[in-house]
Amino acid sequence: MLISDFGGVLTTPLAESFMAVQDEVGIPPRVFGMALADLTEKTGLNPLFELEMGKISEAVFSERLADGLEPHLGHRPVIEKFGEVFFEALHPNQGMIDLIREVRRDGLRTAMLTNNVREWEPLWRQMLPVDELFEEVVDSGFVGVRKPDPKIYELTLGRVDLAPQACIFVDDLEINCEAASDLGMHAVHFRETAQVRSEVHELLASHNAG
Numbered sequence: 001m002l003i004s005d006f007g008g009v010l011t012t013p014l015a016e017s018f019m020a021v022q023d024e025v026g027i028p029p030r031v032f033g034m035a036l037a038d039l040t041e042k043t044g045l046n047p048l049f050e051l052e053m054g055k056i057s058e059a060v061f062s063e064r065l066a067d068g069l070e071p072h073l074g075h076r077p078v079i080e081k082f083g084e085v086f087f088e089a090l091h092p093n094q095g096m097i098d099l100i101r102e103v104r105r106d107g108l109r110t111a112m113l114t115n116n117v118r119e120w121e122p123l124w125r126q127m128l129p130v131d132e133l134f135e136e137v138v139d140s141g142f143v144g145v146r147k148p149d150p151k152i153y154e155l156t157l158g159r160v161d162l163a164p165q166a167c168i169f170v171d172d173l174e175i176n177c178e179a180a181s182d183l184g185m186h187a188v189h190f191r192e193t194a195q196v197r198s199e200v201h202e203l204l205a206s207h208n209a210g
Helices: 016-023 033-042 049-050 058-073 081-086 094-105 118-123 150-160 174-182 192-210
Strands: 002-004 112-116 136-139 168-171 186-189
Touching: 016 033, 016 081, 016 118, 033 049, 033 058, 049 058, 058 081, 058 168, 081 118, 094 112, 094 192, 112 150, 136 150, 150 174, 168 174, 174 186, 186 192
Parallel strands: 002 112, 002 168, 112 136, 168 186
Antiparallel strands: none
């Protein structure tokens, strides 16, 4: 089975969308990350991670982010429709979508494992033919745990009823790939589409030869 991340793999890089949000709100580069780091140090909880696990709403996240940004900006920013601005700058990666379709035509099962936001599901589902591409979708916002926590990988494996060794996992974050490898999955760190296509096909050829 091929298990793919969503943002940054099946889409354009997430950094571009975060920059779009910064431009919309008037946040200088790097201040977004600094604000999140300050909030995490203050409370022990990263509000973005809490949002991705469905523990806080997008509205609460926006309020907390404004709290963190205010000392850096000298004023309290108005953050509205974070998700809509974020997704306006995010576009499908057609090369990876084609790869998913190709391996499915060859008989390989496919699933998606994403760190995402509950309120954003309609936005990302309208970007891709999700139900055509994947038999299973595991979304952190609905299951209450996020990558790289081993529990979300184990939950995914349980849903598809496969051993880790039977799965190829693709993600754009190395820490998420390392967690998958630690469980025994064949991890491919996405850097560009051509590289992933090559590595996936090599793994499949090796498996078939074995």
